[in-house]
Amino acid sequence: MLQQRPFVPLGAEVPVWQDETQTNASRRDVTVALNTEKPWVRVALNAIVDAVMTVDLQGTITYMNRVAEVLTGWSEIEAIGHPLARVLPLVDGKSQPTSMTSGQRAIEENRAVGLSLDCALLRQDGSRLEIEDSATPIHDRDGRITGAVIVFRDASMSQVMLERMAYLAQHDALTGLPNRALMTERLSRAIGLARRNRLMVALLYLDLDAFKPINDKLGHAVGDSLLQAVASRLRDCMRDIDTVCRQGGDEFVILLAQIRKPEDATRVAEKLLVVLSMPYCIQGQVLHITLSIGISLYPDDADDADTLMHNADIAMYHTKRNGRNGHHCFAAEMNPQSIQRRRTEPGVHRPHHPSQRSFDF
Template sequence: MGQARSQAEPVRDDSLLEGTIWTPLGSASFPAEQPLRQGHPPRTEALPERTATRTSRRCLAAALEAEKQWARAALGAIGDAVLTIDLRGTVTYMNRVAETLTGWSQREAIGAPLSRVFPLVDGKTHRTVITPGRRAIEENRTAGFALDCVLVRQDGSKLAIEDSAAPIHDREGRVTGAVIVFHDATRSQVTLERMAYLAQHDPLTGLPNRALLTERLSRALGLAQRHRHLVALLYLDLDAFKPINDAFGHAVGDSLLQAVASRVQECMRVIDTVCRQGGDEFVILLAEIRRPEDATRVAAKLLAVLGRPYCIHGHQLLVTLSIGISLYPDDADDADALMHNADTAMYHAKRNGRNGHHCFTAEMNTRPLQRRRTEPGLHHTLQPSQLVLDF
């Protein structure tokens, strides 16, 4: 008995216990006629501890596996590419986005050297670049990509990428590898350009919005002062747009505004700016003109071009517009006053019968106007049938 016990004590590998069912032993397990030798009590108390240890380790292993599966699912769902390597620079994991950007499948990449799966070159010199994953391991810190970093994909094509790498640590804080997170830099640039565009343009018509108009108007006034030429603002408002919008719906109204915007742009020079001020109002900046007659000539052209019928969603529509004109430096010496005066002149054009243009005069500010978005009686007397032309 003593010899057997001394031989079993050195066994510490719990894997040997797999599949064994341990039952605590009581005194009834030994025949009464064979008493235990004194000094060698049965070691029954260790068996429940071993069972508990095995159960605890199994629970820990299950928890770790669940955590691993959760991490894989999370990394597979994010929009960035993720790739991990061990200390030798061997790929140990890559998500679907990484597969798409590198051109390597996960099955091909795992176990391959990072230099094959993820070769980087300088976008200008085309020289090989040290991967940030290797730097993250060697320096034990987050490492960013070099500027103009280009990934050479499996098929030989090149893709500009950006992002960074970070070291991976074990429970004791030792570096065991690195994770590389990257994305398509061209998409980032496109997104930034799109955001900048939307910040300065009307989403419906694509025309510059008030913010961009204000910027260009300020620049035009500075140049006009320096070179001693005129700047004109034309404030346009569509007559009877609201009844069209109410009668045929917003889809027709939006399409009409887009058609109007297109025609206005066709009438302008490259240096001019056409802005959608809001609703059915537009503002035109004529950056460089020599005489006041140049502005009135543009206004007359707009009345003729925009007065032609529109075919919108099967409807033939006619619209007219009222235009107010304000000049720098004759009518105002700053952007706000110039805009206000053009707006005031436009409302005088509406009051005088619509479908025309009116230049600002100082007397207009002495006769206050009640601004109305819909002309009196127009909404009630104008029927949809009056807006449809049969040819």
């Protein structure tokens, strides 16, 4: 008959028995103890995205959450009672075993510690996984060290998150198009390249005519779907070296890089007027829209990104005032004061953030 094993709380020392039957029984006892003592602790630790393990003073595994099981390839039942170095074997950038685990260091140095950046985990199946790891000593109520908790994660997931955050910082959430920040960066680069190669750059400022009534009458869901459909058509019309940006609300900006003459820009504008005027079928509704387009050119109209954008904006409003559904190139005689008056008219608001719902028309 197996000797009854004492209750083992989370983080406490777990004796290692040589007999395999006894060892397996002890692992089951530890698991039962964890569930019996504080079941909410296990639920909470299994719900987080990081891997969590605990060890006693001898570096023996006393607990693993589900993420730790997935990353190491060990089940908790298999791992409990084994040394940390066996369940979480670490190698450096040259595939050499590390001299000490973070759990051992946390216990010996009595402080939180972390892995060096070039460490990787050798999983149970022999595969290698880059991880980020930290360990903190566990103290009892009297302040004595009783073990350590090790927290680690798949480092590649961290890189994915960083890349995702960088993407979101430069792209419109609704359409996936570059936002104003990325457009400004690309426009400045295109101007520099055109200056060196004696080429031209065109900026087309687009506003959807009569978008506000559609958005107001049919709802924001239909309006958002329409904006996404417009973005898709704009992308399909452009070359790989060009950029389509959602400026905000129902306004888009197109950067035509490396053109040779103004007619290249007007030809694109005329194509867009035709393509975007074709019917849209959105959530069972057949919708029709037109465009007002303003065009400014480097170096004819401006030699910097901000002025080029401003002039294209003025040219677009000139198109609005002259019947819409067309395009105009910027000219010095276009009156900026009339543009300002239009923007300050009662009931007219020109948003520049994708989340705003009042649209000019």
